[in-house]
Amino acid sequence: MTLPYADARKLVDDARARGLELGKALSIAVVDYGGFVVIVERMDGARPMTPSIAISKAYSAAVMQRPTYMLEGWRNSDPVFFTQVGRMGQHPIVATKGGYTLKRDGAIVGGFGVSGGSPDEDQKICEDVLRAAGFDLDFPEWAGARRSQLFPRDDPRTPANQSRRCLRHLLTSTCGGFYG
Secondary structure, rough: OOOOOHHHHHHHEEEEEHHHHHHHOOOOEEEEOOOOOEEEEEEEOOOOOOOHHHHHHHHHHHHHOOOHHHHHHHHHOOOOHHHHHHHHOOOOOOOOOOOOEEEEOOEEEEEEEEEEHHHHHHHHHHHHHHOOOOOOOOOOOOOOHHHHHOOOOOOOOOHHHHHHHHHHHHHHHOOOOOOO
């Protein structure tokens, strides 16, 4: 399932109207399911960096298949890995409000990003626009958030620490203690 340009244009037009109602100069981006830009608009007066931020929010929501606010738990529970993954794609992966996955009838069709208001304003605009357009707004909780709530970061029972111990054991036992 793809997102036609006409649908993306309607999302941007609705977001722009909501930004005007709030007195905010926004940048709005829509990407397809692979994170490729469909449309980006920078309203008159929007700060110069906001188009790049909106694209990163839309891209993150599309390729991670979760609204960007849901990525905060993953970023907080494993910041090193999040930073590494966040640099791998065509745009940075961001964990903040204002990026939403475009999901219709259970299929991911793209991402939507808004930048220029406060994080809460950007998020509310996303949700209001997508709700009005008939997109799904329910997503399962991000697995990284659940794990971080179960164990403190330095707890040896965390999956990341268990993996590190297994790797350390493997390297020391198969390499004659060279890595030990």
